[in-house]
Structures are given as structure tokens and as C-alpha cells.
Amino acid sequence: MKKRVLSLVLALVMVLGLAACGGGNDAPKDNNQSQTSQPAPADNKTPDPAPAADKKTYNIGVSIYQFNDNFMTLYRNELENYFGTLNSDTVEYKVNIQDGKNDMAEQTNQIQNFITQGMDLIICNPVQTSSADTLIDLAVDAGIPMVLINREPLGVDANGNTVDESYPGIVDNDKVCYVGADARQSGTYQGEIVAALDNKGDMNGDGKVSYVMIIGDPENPDAQYRTEFSIKALTDAGVEVEELTAQIGNWDTNQGQQIAQNALNQFGDQIDVIFCNNDGMALGAAAAIEQAGRKVGENILLLGVDALEECQQMVQNGTMTGTVLNDHVGQSHAAVDVAVQLLNGEAIQNYYWVDYVKVDANYFK
Numbered sequence: 001m002k003k004r005v006l007s008l009v010l011a012l013v014m015v016l017g018l019a020a021c022g023g024g025n026d027a028p029k030d031n032n033q034s035q036t037s038q039p040a041p042a043d044n045k046t047p048d049p050a051p052a053a054d055k056k057t058y059n060i061g062v063s064i065y066q067f068n069d070n071f072m073t074l075y076r077n078e079l080e081n082y083f084g085t086l087n088s089d090t091v092e093y094k095v096n097i098q099d100g101k102n103d104m105a106e107q108t109n110q111i112q113n114f115i116t117q118g119m120d121l122i123i124c125n126p127v128q129t130s131s132a133d134t135l136i137d138l139a140v141d142a143g144i145p146m147v148l149i150n151r152e153p154l155g156v157d158a159n160g161n162t163v164d165e166s167y168p169g170i171v172d173n174d175k176v177c178y179v180g181a182d183a184r185q186s187g188t189y190q191g192e193i194v195a196a197l198d199n200k201g202d203m204n205g206d207g208k209v210s211y212v213m214i215i216g217d218p219e220n221p222d223a224q225y226r227t228e229f230s231i232k233a234l235t236d237a238g239v240e241v242e243e244l245t246a247q248i249g250n251w252d253t254n255q256g257q258q259i260a261q262n263a264l265n266q267f268g269d270q271i272d273v274i275f276c277n278n279d280g281m282a283l284g285a286a287a288a289i290e291q292a293g294r295k296v297g298e299n300i301l302l303l304g305v306d307a308l309e310e311c312q313q314m315v316q317n318g319t320m321t322g323t324v325l326n327d328h329v330g331q332s333h334a335a336v337d338v339a340v341q342l343l344n345g346e347a348i349q350n351y352y353w354v355d356y357v358k359v360d361a362n363y364f365k
């Protein structure tokens with residue numbers, strides 16, 4: 001009899017133990033895992049209700065000009081995260097992000113595939129801004145809304161004025177828009193950071209600011225405007241300038257380093273400022289400056305754009321003069337928000353602009 005009671009108790013303990021284990025599985029396993037937007041997993045004890053008949057699933061195709069790009073990596077990760085936060089019991093956004101590999105043919109292929117797959121919306125970061133109209137036409141002909149990001153197809157300026165009559169443009173379409181930042185502002189901020197210094201950037205005291213310009217890529221308006229407006233801000237402040245060399249670094253750290261190294265060898269102490277169209281290239285230039293035994297803030301200045309985390313630290317510790325925050329969070333959220341509006345059939349604007357922020361030593365005070 002005693003034995004029977006004992007085995008009953010044992011069996012009970014085992015059953016309870018198993019139940020406890022099962023209960024443990026309900027807890028999320030890893031809070032650090034990518035912040036998908038999925039709602040908290042349903043409690044296992046109540047059977048999953050059949051998916052609501054009115055739950056909408058939207059398929060979104062995203063083509064990024066190149067995954068191998070510091071800033072666009074931050075941007076696309078935030079884009080995906082933010083879409084995820086919008087998933088709910090009634091709507092799901094399935095996002096398919098493709099690498100354009102900096103190859104226009106590859107990207108065109110991706111857009112064509114998105115169309116064949118019947119995507120509900122396409123987000124496109126064009127490899128070539130000059131080919132954006134071809135991609136827009138593909139989407140428009142297929143009746144699929146398109147949100148262009150980061151690389152502004154030239155046609156209309158930030159004030160909505162037509163700057164290129166021949167460009168068919170985004171303005172002709174009520175289901176196409178561009179979300180970005182006005183690169184003129186970032187260039188202006190770079191120049192203003194230099195002009196605000198006591199010596200206005202004339203580090204060697206020869207009466208003019210001699211600079212090296214490291215350009216992103218030649219057909220990108222971000223590169224063109226930053227190159228032009230950084231210098232314009234200096235001349236507007238009454239500073240005499242001299243361009244020593246301007247070279248294309250394709251937004252890339254290694255190329256930025258190589259260009260800066262060559263320029264430092266060739267021009268030595270003549271160089272007052274190295275302007276880089278982005279932080280990726282400024283990181284390379286910073287390495288070249290260090291190797292050349294020069295010191296930012298003492299005998300040379302270094303400017304970038306994007307405000308990558310590491311560059312913000314460099315501005316704080318003085319190894320970089322300044323950068324400009326390219327707000328990937330604001331831009332990606334604006335792109336997703338307008339995508340959702342388009343999916344809901346709401347009216348949209350053709351252009352959405354997100355401000356840059358000047359990041360110099362004062363920014364951290």
C-alpha cells in the first residue's frame with residue numbers, strides 16, 4: 001500500500017515537473033534577438049485562433065544600391081526593424097531586401113522580379129540616379145507604388161522647383177515619391193563648421209584655406225552638393241579658398257585612405273582641410289593623417305558627413321573636426337510611413353525631406 005502511494009506521488013511529481021518545463025518554453029528565449037516586430041508569442045495554453053480572415057499581408061520589395069556601404073547598412077537595418085514594429089494581428093509587412101551590388105543591370109533585374117512576384121510596393125535606392133526614371137516607369141506601368149530613397153533623382157529641388165525640364169520626374173506620379181535629405185544642407189554645415197573656427201580653417205597661416213576634396217561618387221547629388229556647398233559656405237563667410245585636389249573615393253574607407261595618403265605626400269603642410277563627402281571616407285583619411293604624423297585640430301582639419309557612431313566619438317576626442325548627422329532613423333521611418341500610406345491608398349506628397357544636424361565639438365557640450 002505504502003509503495004502504491006509512493007509511486008502515485010512520484011508520478012504526480014513527474015507530471016508537475018514536465019508541466020513546469022513546458023511553461024518555461026512560453027518565455028521568450030532571447031530578448032536580444034533582432035527586434036522583429038512580431039507581437040509577443042501567443043500563450044501556448046490557448047490554441048492559436050485561426051488567422052483573422054481580414055488580416056492583410058503586404059509584400060514589399062526593397063533594392064538597396066549596395067549592401068557594402070556603412071550608412072546604407074544602418075539605414076536598411078532600421079527600415080526593416082521599423083516595418084517589423086508595425087506588424088500586428090491585422091496586418092503583416094513582409095519585407096524582401098536585395099543587394100543592388102552597385103550594378104544597374106542587377107538592380108533593374110531585381111525591380112523586374114519584384115514586379116513579376118506581384119509585390120505590393122517597391123522601395124528603391126537607385127544605383128544610378130540618372131536611371132531612376134527607367135525604374136520608376138517599370139513600377140508605374142505595373143501599377144506598383146514606388147518610394148525612392150537616399151539618392152535623389154534630379155528633377156526637382158528641395159523647394160519643389162523644377163531644375164531639369166527633361167526629367168519626367170516624380171511629380172508626374174501620385175504613387176511615386178522620394179524620401180531623403182537635402183545634401184546642400186550637409187555641405188553647408190561642413191563649411192560652416194570650418195568657418196566658425198578662430199582661424200576660419202587657415203591652419204598654416206598662409207592667408208587662404210587650401211583643401212583636399214574626397215568625393216563620394218560622381219553622379220550622386222549627395223556628392224555633388226556636398227562638394228559644392230561646403231566650399232560655398234566658406235567663400236560666403238569671406239574665406240579665400242584653394243582646391244589642391246579633388247578625387248573620387250566612392251564612399252569607401254580604403255579609397256578615402258589612399259586618396260588622403262597620396263594628397264598628404266604630394267601637398268604636405270599646404271593642406272589645411274580634408275573634406276570628405278562621407279564619414280566612411282573620412283575614417284580612411286583619419287588613418288592617413290595619423291600615418292603622416294599630422295594632428296587634427298593642430299595642423300589639419302578633417303570633415304565628414306553621416307555622424308557614424310565612431311566618427312561622433314572622434315569629434316568628441318578631437319581626431320575629427322566635425323561631421324553632419326545624416327538621420328538614417330528619421331529617413332527610414334519617413335520612407336516606411338509613406339509606404340504604409342500608399343498601401344492604404346492614401347494621398348501622398350512627392351517629396352519628403354529630413355533635416356541634417358551639424359555635429360562639431362559644440363554638439364557634445
Ligand code: GAL
Pocket residue numbers: 065069070071072150151216220222251277278279280305306326
Ligand atoms: C549618402 C551617405 C553616404 C552613402 C551614400 C550612398 O547619403 O552620406 O555615406 O551612404 O549616401 O548613396
